[in-house]
Amino acid sequence: MxxxxxxxxxxxxxNCASSLYQGFAHYKGIKGKxxxxxxxxxIGGYRLDDIEVVxxxxxxxxxxxKPIGEAIFAxxxxxxxFAKVPKGPTVQMGHVLDGVSSxxxxxxxxxxxxxxxxxxxxxxxxxxxTKADILINYLPVGSQDAxxxxxxxxxxxxxxxxxxxxxxxxxxxxWEKKFIDAGLALIGDDMRSALGASILSQxxxxxxxxxxxxxxxxxxxxxxxxxxxxxxxxxxRLASKKESKENVIRAQNEIRGIPVAKNSLFAGxxxxxxxxxxxxxxxxxIRLRGFGDAPVTIDAKLSVQDSENSAGVVVDAIRYLKxxxxxxxxxxxxxxxxxxxxxxxxxxxYADAKAECQSLAKRxxxxxxxxxxxx
Ligand SMILES: NC(=O)c1ccc[n+]([C@@H]2O[C@H](COP(=O)([O-])OP(=O)(O)OC[C@H]3O[C@@H](n4cnc5c(N)ncnc54)[C@H](O)[C@@H]3O)[C@@H](O)[C@H]2O)c1
Numbered sequence: 001m002x003x004x005x006x007x008x009x010x011x012x013x014x015n016c017a018s019s020l021y022q023g024f025a026h027y028k029g030i031k032g033k034x035x036x037x038x039x040x041x042x043i044g045g046y047r048l049d050d051i052e053v054v055x056x057x058x059x060x061x062x063x064x065x066k067p068i069g070e071a072i073f074a075x076x077x078x079x080x081x082f083a084k085v086p087k088g089p090t091v092q093m094g095h096v097l098d099g100v101s102s103x104x105x106x107x108x109x110x111x112x113x114x115x116x117x118x119x120x121x122x123x124x125x126x127x128x129x130t131k132a133d134i135l136i137n138y139l140p141v142g143s144q145d146a147x148x149x150x151x152x153x154x155x156x157x158x159x160x161x162x163x164x165x166x167x168x169x170x171x172x173x174x175w176e177k178k179f180i181d182a183g184l185a186l187i188g189d190d191m192r193s194a195l196g197a198s199i200l201s202q203x204x205x206x207x208x209x210x211x212x213x214x215x216x217x218x219x220x221x222x223x224x225x226x227x228x229x230x231x232x233x234x235x236x237r238l239a240s241k242k243e244s245k246e247n248v249i250r251a252q253n254e255i256r257g258i259p260v261a262k263n264s265l266f267a268g269x270x271x272x273x274x275x276x277x278x279x280x281x282x283x284x285x286i287r288l289r290g291f292g293d294a295p296v297t298i299d300a301k302l303s304v305q306d307s308e309n310s311a312g313v314v315v316d317a318i319r320y321l322k323x324x325x326x327x328x329x330x331x332x333x334x335x336x337x338x339x340x341x342x343x344x345x346x347x348x349x350y351a352d353a354k355a356e357c358q359s360l361a362k363r364x365x366x367x368x369x370x371x372x373x374x375x
Pocket of ligand 1: 011012013014015016017057058059060063077094095096097098099100113137138139140141146164165166190191192193226227228231306307309310
């Protein structure tokens, strides 16, 4: 086993990057089998401390040119501050493409994006110079062209890709093939937070089916006050997020061959309330029928810190990628994508996705479920 640092490069120094970077400082040096806030302390011999941020790219004038340790606290970021962080690498000018909508440029200074008037750097060269292992995509929802551009940069630079947003790369066979041809692994698409609305919707849907119920209606309404929610106020940018969120619930029907009736499912971001900042609130209404058609209704409310909720999952996904690479596994990692993302190439039941991840964490990639292409 060749254990060394896992070097990561980050695209998009927004709220999620802020929580992730703070997490590295917050947990630095922590020992033990269980780390509160993390699902797994050790994955294949790698701990959180083994991850190092070596490069970061953004396009906002308040972030580009600053060390990442300062840029994460620049507006419009609003994620909670929970750690004192080192300065880290300087945020470099990325390629804007469709990353910034006109809506976000028209927003008030502390809620919108302000594009820097700087020349973009050569992303592939920076990745190669810094010897990054993984490129993490944290672009705003709706960044189709920009995501494809950075995914291609990862391929050209010969590194793995972790796609945390709902632009379909790992789940798109055409893109997966490009990574396979390059001998690279990837995880995606669209992060599934540790205890967020998606995993809660999924397990409630699974619980209903496992206990013999029919699900007549499943609603998951999300409200938040961070930049991600602001960006999704433009209907055309929101479409892929809604599709990705509904995929999580729909998949549990499809795995079991249960049809999804028309108008029986809604999951998506519903409005932007700046007062909430990084606090996301999700409202669930699930209507079931059980024995003798007896009705059961579940009404629930979930309130989380959106960005912190996603960071631990990314810490895990980074380590799954590194272990997969050492085992010679290429393509979109089935189990880890199903466990950490809303729209993986193959949706799984909770228990199956977890079992695959545990198997990879023990460096066993040749099980029956973990059917993955080897180099
Ligand atoms: N729990 C969660 O927060 C969660 C869960 C699942 C998915 N996601 C997704 O993760 C992504 C990141 O979320 P966030 O809250 O950090 O968003 P954010 O809006 O806070 O950050 C996005 C960053 O990308 C930068 N950017 C825009 N265009 C760019 C370009 N072309 N090149 C480089 N940088 C560019 C922006 O300046 C900003 O700093 C979003 O797509 C979001 O939907 C978040």
